[in-house]
Amino acid sequence: NAGVTQTPKFRILKIGQSMTLQCTQDMNHNYMYWYRQDPGMGLKLIYYSVGAGITDKGEVPNGYNVSRSTTEDFPLRLELAAPSQTSVYFCASSYPPIWGGAPTDTQYFGPGTRLTVL
Amino acid sequence: GQQLNQSPQSMFIQEGEDVSMNCTSSSIFNTWLWYKQDPGEGPVLLIALYKAGELTSNGRLTAQFGITRKDSFLNISASIPSDVGIYFCAGQLTGGGNKLTFGTGTQLKVEL
Numbered sequence: 001n002a003g004v005t006q007t008p009k010f011r012i013l014k015i016g017q018s019m020t021l022q023c024t025q026d027m028n029h030n031y032m033y034w035y036r037q038d039p040g041m042g043l044k045l046i047y048y049s050v051g052a053g054i055t056d057k058g059e060v061p062n063g064y065n066v067s068r069s070t071t072e073d074f075p076l077r078l079e080l081a082a083p084s085q086t087s088v089y090f091c092a093s094s095y096p097p098i099w100g101g102a103p104t105d106t107q108y109f110g111p112g113t114r115l116t117v118l
Numbered sequence: 119g120q121q122l123n124q125s126p127q128s129m130f131i132q133e134g135e136d137v138s139m140n141c142t143s144s145s146i147f148n149t150w151l152w153y154k155q156d157p158g159e160g161p162v163l164l165i166a167l168y169k170a171g172e173l174t175s176n177g178r179l180t181a182q183f184g185i186t187r188k189d190s191f192l193n194i195s196a197s198i199p200s201d202v203g204i205y206f207c208a209g210q211l212t213g214g215g216n217k218l219t220f221g222t223g224t225q226l227k228v229e230l
């Protein structure tokens with residue numbers, strides 16, 4: 001199993017350009033998440049999905065869009081890149097809690113995409 | 119948005135020393151988690167805590183879920199060079215996608 005994979009690893013964008021950050025997991029996880037991590041800070045949730053066809057906003061969704069057409073893929077779209085979106089982006093996935101099992105789940109993180117907007 | 123307060127921000131210790139760090143929140147959580155992040159990598163789960171008062175160990179790591187459900191601490195005993203990295207706490211409420219709220223991180227540096 002590859003786990004959670006993200007592409008690209010690095011990207012430099014000009015202001016106003018658009019791009020899609022790719023995230024794929026091969027663990028058949030229902031839940032997927034996108035976070036951003038600014039220097040010296042913890043991770044903040046951008047969007048999440050509890051299953052194919054279902055997405056919801058996290059704490060910092062402005063300037064981003066997501067889609068979830070399959071269980072495996074959860075791409076993050078930036079339409080009009082701004083310098084404030086310079087950050088490291090992490091994708092994560094997890095199983096939902098199983099009734100009678102552990103009360104919560106473990107999120108597995110990808111290696112991240114380092115994005116700079118100039 | 120809410121962010122957990124984590125302290126200390128950074129620590130510079132000698133190899134073999136014990137390390138303590140903690141995390142506090144203004145609201146309660148059902149689960150507390152501790153992650154470690156190495157440079158250029160995503161966070162990796164170290165310990166998960168599910169009940170108030172719970173004390174859980176993973177090798178040289180020990181973590182506790184505070185009685186009030188608003189705090190947690192992590193201890194590392196007999197630190198070694200590979201303990202270097204950033205440690206994050208995270209709180210989780212069950213339901214609604216099981217979203218995590220992360221702390222600000224504690225950067226650990228170990229001197230040989």
